[in-house]
Amino acid sequence: MKHKYDTIVIGGGPAGLASAIKATKLGLKTLIIEKTERLGGIPLQCIHEGFGVIYFKQNLTGPEFSYKLIKEVDRLSIDYITSGYVSEINILSDEAKQVKVISPKGYQVFETKTLIYAAGAREKTLHEINVVGDRVSGIFTAGEAQALMDIYGVMPGREVVIIGSGDVGLILTRRLILEKAKVKAVIEAMPYPGGLVRNIVQCLKDFDVPLLLGHVVKEIRGRKRVEKVVVEKVDENLKPLGESFSITCDTVIISAGLLPHVRMLRELGVKMDPLTRGPIVNDFFETSIRGVFVAGNALIVNDLVDYVVEQGENAAEGAYSLITKKYVRQQNIPVLFDDNIRFVVPQRITKTSDVVFYLRVKRPMKDVKIIFEEIDKVFVFSKARPSEMIRVKIKKKDLGDIKDKLHVRLYSDASPQT
Amino acid sequence: MPVRKLKYTCIVCPQGCEIEVVISDNEIKEIKGFKCIRGKRYVTEEVLAPKRTLITVLHCKNGDYPTVSVKTSKPIPKEKMFEILEYLSKIVLEAPVDIGDIVIRNIFDSGVDIIATRPCRKV
Numbered sequence: 001m002k003h004k005y006d007t008i009v010i011g012g013g014p015a016g017l018a019s020a021i022k023a024t025k026l027g028l029k030t031l032i033i034e035k036t037e038r039l040g041g042i043p044l045q046c047i048h049e050g051f052g053v054i055y056f057k058q059n060l061t062g063p064e065f066s067y068k069l070i071k072e073v074d075r076l077s078i079d080y081i082t083s084g085y086v087s088e089i090n091i092l093s094d095e096a097k098q099v100k101v102i103s104p105k106g107y108q109v110f111e112t113k114t115l116i117y118a119a120g121a122r123e124k125t126l127h128e129i130n131v132v133g134d135r136v137s138g139i140f141t142a143g144e145a146q147a148l149m150d151i152y153g154v155m156p157g158r159e160v161v162i163i164g165s166g167d168v169g170l171i172l173t174r175r176l177i178l179e180k181a182k183v184k185a186v187i188e189a190m191p192y193p194g195g196l197v198r199n200i201v202q203c204l205k206d207f208d209v210p211l212l213l214g215h216v217v218k219e220i221r222g223r224k225r226v227e228k229v230v231v232e233k234v235d236e237n238l239k240p241l242g243e244s245f246s247i248t249c250d251t252v253i254i255s256a257g258l259l260p261h262v263r264m265l266r267e268l269g270v271k272m273d274p275l276t277r278g279p280i281v282n283d284f285f286e287t288s289i290r291g292v293f294v295a296g297n298a299l300i301v302n303d304l305v306d307y308v309v310e311q312g313e314n315a316a317e318g319a320y321s322l323i324t325k326k327y328v329r330q331q332n333i334p335v336l337f338d339d340n341i342r343f344v345v346p347q348r349i350t351k352t353s354d355v356v357f358y359l360r361v362k363r364p365m366k367d368v369k370i371i372f373e374e375i376d377k378v379f380v381f382s383k384a385r386p387s388e389m390i391r392v393k394i395k396k397k398d399l400g401d402i403k404d405k406l407h408v409r410l411y412s413d414a415s416p417q418t
Numbered sequence: 419m420p421v422r423k424l425k426y427t428c429i430v431c432p433q434g435c436e437i438e439v440v441i442s443d444n445e446i447k448e449i450k451g452f453k454c455i456r457g458k459r460y461v462t463e464e465v466l467a468p469k470r471t472l473i474t475v476l477h478c479k480n481g482d483y484p485t486v487s488v489k490t491s492k493p494i495p496k497e498k499m500f501e502i503l504e505y506l507s508k509i510v511l512e513a514p515v516d517i518g519d520i521v522i523r524n525i526f527d528s529g530v531d532i533i534a535t536r537p538c539r540k541v
């Protein structure tokens with residue numbers, strides 16, 4: 001039947017495309033539903049290099065990366081709908097879900113055995129970072145500024161202050177400067193930069209852009225357009241130190257991080273993890289609802305697209321194993337972790353296949369040992385930073401000794417300053 | 419000639435070694451702090467002839483997007499970046515442009531091409 005699928009993928013970014021490709025190769029009849037007019041996701045507007053070094057063994061720009069996946073989708077003749085708005089999802093049973101979609105093709109109802117949710121992340125807004133001030137024009141999120149510049153060819157402003165020193169903010173800083181804007185400062189609340197060393201060097205130091213660590217933007221002021229920001233010094237716990245000054249500028253760009261886009265999942269009743277702000281999943285990235293899988297930035301905010309693709313493929317394998325009853329997923333063993341770890345994904349394991357764990361540390365650390373206690377697995381890293389997600393893989397055969405829980409411990413000798 | 423000491427952060431791998439270079443008479447006298455030969459090579463090039471891959475967007479007429487994103491086929495000398503960007507900002511392409519198309523060949527006789535990294539379909 002035309003309207004029946006084995007899996008429906010929501011979101012046509014790297015995670016969704018990778019999961020659809022994998023699912024199709026595993027023999028599943030697959031449909032991708034994408035909200036915008038194009039497949040490709042966020043990388044379409046990330047025109048810098050740095051994509052696919054691990055997955056394609058090539059240093060590609062964002063659009064080149066996405067189009068490699070899109071080509072594969074075309075080659076495999078995978079069904080997709082663009083400009084598709086998912087108006088409703090109904091969980092009919094463990095093996096059946098219904099998805100209603102409105103698109104230029106009209107209103108369509110699909111039935112599917114499984115769902116892979118890959119809707120990416122959304123940007124934090126001004127309210128979420130406690131900035132007050134005048135309602136003026138000239139305030140953008142990083143994604144908006146990037147789309148203006150690199151899709152529409154329009155400059156967001158001339159004298160810019162960037163809030164947040166994560167990779168997104170740093171890369172945007174370089175783009176603005178190359179297009180002849182002046183970046184007056186990058187303001188970072190934490191005492192260390194959020195982005196990769198490579199980006200600090202190539203995006204800030206190359207152009208002598210001041211990076212104000214341990215500072216926050218308190219207010220944005222202006223009449224019609226932004227005229228200045230008021231910046232305040234803070235301590236490690238973000239407590240104001242009573243020292244503030246202003247920087248004149250006509251544009252403020254907020255690059256304060258991303259959060260998994262989970263509204264649709266929440267409405268379905270999927271259980272969330274307050275630490276990742278995404279859903280709680282097992283090692284197949286299956287959520288608390290059987291047959292609903294998640295991948296990419298909708299699961300955890302990733303800095304590397306290569307891991308996003310890996311997550312998409314894993315979710316597809318999860319869907320495949322559920323449909324073919326290859327694994328019986330009776331076990332749901334919780335993963336616990338130490339206080340110096342920000343999160344570990346997956347939060348549950350089934351012990352039925354190899355597991356890739358993704359985790360982030362809370363602060364920069366040196367000589368880090370990560371120990372999976374019950375099975376005596378030790379991983380050593382010379383450096384760990386919150387901005388670089390750690391990935392470790394454990395083989396199924398090594399999971400044997402785990403009983404009712406798995407404890408991840410992290411030991412570190414010292415904290416480097418950078 | 420004065421002796422200069424410069425500090426670099428190696429960006430070749432995530433270790434991010436802090437590398438110190440001593441320069442006099444435009445010659446490298448000493449490099450220290452690298453953990454492997456790739457770091458030494460990186461810093462040598464950074465000091466003597468820093469290069470970057472240039473990325474930007476070009477305007478494009480009659481396409482589904484108003485722009486085409488592009489990159490240089492090879493890293494170019496850092497000091498040439500703004501000059502090339504200035505030139506590129508005046509270029510207007512015409513759709514269709516395919517990903518991988520060479521949109522400008524051998525720019526400024528530098529042996530470097532400008533390559534499209536995003537398609538622009540004709541509408």
Ligand SMILES: Cc1cc2nc3c(=O)[nH]c(=O)nc-3n(C[C@H](O)[C@H](O)[C@H](O)COP(=O)(O)OP(=O)(O)OC[C@H]3O[C@@H](n4cnc5c(N)ncnc54)[C@H](O)[C@@H]3O)c2cc1C
Binds near residue numbers: 015040041043298
């Ligand atoms: C500025 C910036 C720079 C980056 N630089 C790098 C880099 O150099 N190297 C690197 O490896 N990674 C980089 N990344 C990270 C990488 O882009 C992401 O990890 C990756 O795009 C995540 O893929 P995704 O498919 O999960 O999400 P996205 O790419 O966000 O795709 C999600 C898709 O889902 C669609 N969607 C959303 N809601 C719905 C809905 N309700 N129904 C249907 N469709 C929906 C969206 O339109 C979008 O197409 C960068 C990210 C940013 C923002």
Ligand code: SF4
Binds near residue numbers: 431433451452453
């Ligand atoms: S010197 Fe070698 S080890 Fe150190 S950052 Fe550079 S490439 Fe990595």
